[in-house]
Ligand SMILES: Nc1nc2c(ncn2[C@@H]2O[C@H](COP(=O)(O)OP(=O)(O)OP(=O)(O)O)[C@@H](O)[C@H]2O)c(=O)[nH]1
């Protein structure tokens with residue numbers, strides 16, 4: 381497979397499409413933070429006692445915080461100064477999840493009440509036992525999709541996660557894990573098969589948790605990001621979390637000492653700080669429960685948004701509702717024939733369209 385299929389012009393167009401989407405996300409983020417400030421300056425500080433079951437808030441100063449983890453009605457909130465507090469949420473504000481930005485009011489040392497929940501920029505959800513979407517983590521900025529030689533990679537799943545990242549307006553990268561299982565030629569072939577991704581804006585980071593080569597190259601991608609690892613069962617996500625968060629136990633201990641929460645981290649999402657250094661300011665949300673979500677019920681236009689390279693020929697097919705299958709004058713198939721859209725990506729698009737489009 382040739383390494384470079386896209387022209388420089390197309391690469392720039394793809395970058396522009398992704399950049400616009402991220403800028404929309406960033407401007408939404410600052411609007412959300414402004415709203416939160418306004419909320420803090422007006423309502424929350426003067427809110428009276430709750431509806432009986434909640435502790436009185438009184439006249440204390442409300443402040444911004446973010447949700448580190450949630451156990452039922454109990455939340456661990458990190459204040460702007462990094463301190464941790466055990467809070468309960470007002471009943472009428474919805475269900476805050478890990479990563480949510482909130483306004484909270486201290487009631488006693490290390491305790492407080494969450495009085496407002498900011499609008500989410502994005503949320504990762506998973507269907508519950510009744511098939512309803514259950515939010516698990518909010519306000520992510522990076523999906524790190526892990527693939528490995530074992531279990532054999534599913535390109536279909538990989539592309540599905542990448543579509544999710546595009547639709548959430550977040551960055552994505554591909555972690556090629558367990559590289560120690562392959563000899564040099566096999567490793568090269570594995571990475572070559574992922575060649576279309578870097579030029580679509582998804583860096584590929586080969587790593588191994590045995591002896592940890594590659595981790596140093598992965599860390600800068602996590603700088604200042606709020607990231608989550610996704611991927612099939614057994615690709616090595618837990619092993620990577622252990623390596624990326626060498627002080628995870630210490631962080632859990634601190635969380636538990638301050639809030640009484642955080643000990644039972646196996647199913648609920650918890651937000652950890654990546655160690656200072658190459659991933660400075662980065663956070664990693666560890667949530668075994670969200671690691672393999674699925675997309676569902678998209679429109680064809682939404683699915684097309686999930687493939688940035690399709691954006692480079694948007695509106696150029698003869699038929700507006702072209703499925704890019706056998707229609708005449710299809711600009712997408714023309715781009716495949718010309719070598720600027722990878723045939724495998726169109727095949728995945730078709731596979732996802734059949735399974736997902738309403
Ligand atoms: N050879 C090798 N084995 C690895 C590496 N990373 C993880 N493994 C092994 O792969 C298996 C699965 O690893 P996990 O980290 O549990 O995978 P996971 O993706 O978290 O799996 P789930 O929890 O089921 O989603 C374990 O037996 C690990 O020891 C690696 O870099 N090299």
Ligand SMILES: [Zn+2]
Pocket residue numbers: 697698702703704705707709710711712713
């Ligand atoms: Zn078409």
